[in-house]
Amino acid sequence: MSVDLLDQGRTSFAQQRWTEAYARLAAADQAGALGADDLARLATAAVLLARDVEGSDLFGRAHHAYLEQGDVENAARCAFWAGMILVGHGGHAQANGWLARAARAAEDGPADAVVHGYLRIPAALRAMRAGDYTAALDGFTAAREVGVRWHDPDLLALARLGIGGTRVLLGQMADGATLLDEVMVDVTAGQVSEIPSGIVYCAVIGVCRETFDLPRAREWTAALSRWCEQQPDLVPFRGECLVNRAHIMLAHGDWADALAEAERAVERLTDPPGQPELGQAVYQQAEILRLLGRPDEAETAYRRANQLGEEPQPGLALLRLEQGRVEDAAAAVRRVLDGAPHSLARCQVLPAVVEVLVAAGDVAQARRAAAELADMASRRDNPWLHAVAAGAHGAVLLAEGRPDAALAVLRRAWGLWQELGVPYEAARTRAAMGAAYRAAGDEDAAQLELDAARWAFTQLGARQDLARVEALSRRAPVAPGGLTPREVEVLRLVATGRTNRAIAAELFLSEKTVARHLSNIFTKLDLPSRAAATAYAYEHHLV
Structure with missing residues (x-):
């Protein structure tokens, strides 16, 4: 019976039927039938069903089983994954223990073994998160060299992911994006195993979102969706896939579909509990609810995202601004900006800083924020960032009573939003252009722009923006x-x-x-x- 279960479990695993594979291999394990290789398979199935702690424990058991066989290379590899899975789950102390055990096992094997390349990854990740990008690049590059020498696709994928991500953080956007695309080609070709494939998909799409690379994010999210659809019972990565899809739908103006996708992501990431991406999903849900003019529901979602460890800003600050709590909004965006660890994080916050501080009357600081955004845009070939920077500059010029100068940059912003296919930001820019035309004394042009913005906000369902533009569009x-x-x-x-x-x-x-x-x-x-x-x-x- 246990032999039949084991064979069936191996077959299910090969066919990527993870629930079935887990059930059959776990049943065979209870009968005492699993060796090291099958324990590693059971561990992988558990992780792909979001049973992370159990998966880490199973990789630990596989580690010991390989050691008993004298296979220190696979023993070290299993200890590595036991640690890395716990890192993603927040169990850093236990993770460090497993990574140390992986290093000790590696010492008993060949000095040039492939696992030494894997062990470069955790230290490089720590350096990258600490802002020590030189050390991070050194670590990831060393790991890549080992992967090339041993022709190990999983190690190559993780190392190239790290190098590409670090180069993006250094502002080397084109080089970083090229490396990340190279990794994704290997993943989509099926050359990388399941756990590192999921890590790469989600990390690359996350970088695309953080760098405002909407076309690339859309393309790779579609690829991730196809990968997930091939594995219907996959749990991790699928929820994050839904979050990314919601983000892209929101940008393109499909707000009802975006909200449905975000709600599906929240549902998917809630069970089993403890999935770290849940906070991102709830924040995305809050953002859509805020834009749809459902402030009470949005506030509840922002609070829940915060409880789950996700920073609720700058979205909550923009909600406070809509509620008339201008000082609270200003205090929040100043705090978040002060704590932003690197330029990309600041790019995420600066547009809201400008909007809130202009409303708060602190035009001088809003100008400094807009100037910082413009400087960042000037060093990156990124249409989204250029559009955001132009819109922020236009808002500051308008607040300073310089409508003609504001119109010049706002027109540029509107053209970029049109090219990117982002209707909400395009409509907001047209509303600002309407205010600028009116301030310049051209009432006919003002009404044309405000009418266009009103139509777009109506189509989107942007209630708050619609109310504001209707108030502005009343003829003086x-x-x-x-x-x-x-x-x-x-x-x-x-x-x-x-x-x-x-x-x-x-x-x-x-x-x-x-x-x-x-x-x-x-x-x-x-x-x-x-x-x-x-x-x-x-x-x-x-x-």
């Missing part, structure tokens, strides 16, 4: 006293009792600019105070 009445359209807007809001800060937030201006408009209004209309201005607005039917 013909004003007495030579007031500009922007001054009429300011006067109308003064008449409703809003403070300068509230007016600045609503019109996306700085408080200094609002104060200047108010001074011009008092001068043009010969009014002594806000109370007199309020009375004037009512007398002339401006409210």
Whole structure:
């Protein structure tokens, strides 16, 4: 009976039917029928079903079984995977123990054995995360040399992944992307085994997302989806695949589908518990809910993401901004920016920093943030980053009362968003262009841009943005006293009792600019105070 189970388990494993393979091999194990190779198979099946702790334990048992056979090379390899799986699961102390055991086993084998290349990977990863990119590159390069010498596709994949990822962090985007594409070709060709394949897929797509490389992220996510579909009961990597798909759908304006995909990811990553990607899935869900104008649900999701260890910023800060809690939003984005460990992390935060600080009236710091973003964009051939930087610069120029200069960069941003096929950002840019045209005194052009933005927000289901653009798109009445359209807007809001800060937030201006408009209004209309201005607005039917 145990022999039949063992044969069936091996067959299921070869056919990538992981649930079936795990059940049959585990049953054979209970009958005492598993040797070292089959324990390694059972460990792999457990990991691919997200039973990480059990998988690590099984790799540990395989390690001891190989040692008993005198196979120190495979013993060290199993100890390596026992440790690496625990690293991904957060069990760093136990992981270090297994990696040390792998090193000891490797010492008993040949000095040039392939496992010495594997053992370069953990130290290189630690160096990369600590920002010591020189040490990281040295470690990954040494691992690659061993992989080339021994023709080991798994080691080559992990080493090239590390080199490519480190080069991206160093700003060497083209070289890094080329290396990552090379790794992915090997993975999609089936030359790499299952666990490192999943690691490579998710890591490469994660790099594409972090570097705003939407076309590459879309292409490799499609490949990951196909890989997952070939293994229907695969648990890890499938949830992250759904998160990536949701991110791409969101960017391309398919918000209903994006939300459904994010919810599927959350469901998939919740059971079994302890999957580290769950926080990312919940954050993605929160982002979509915020954009759809469902603030209560979004806040609940941001809080849950935080409980799961995922940073809820800058999304939560943008929600606070929509709720009128401008100071809370500003404090949050300043904190996150100060803690951003490297330039790519700062790129993720800086657009929100500019948006929030402009609303908070801190235009000087918003300008510095926009300048940093522009500097980063100038050193990278990345259309997404160039579009973000141009939009941020335009927002600052508009807040400084320089609408003509703002229009020049906003038009460039809009063109880039159009080319990238990102309708939400394109619509936000058109709304900003409408505000800039109005500030420049061109009401017809302002209405055209605002109408276009209103249509796009309606199609997307962006309720909050739609409400804002509808408020902006109300035609300014013909004003007495030579007031500009922007001054009429300011006067109308003064008449409703809003403070300068509230007016600045609503019109996306700085408080200094609002104060200047108010001074011009008092001068043009010969009014002594806000109370007199309020009375004037009512007398002339401006409210």
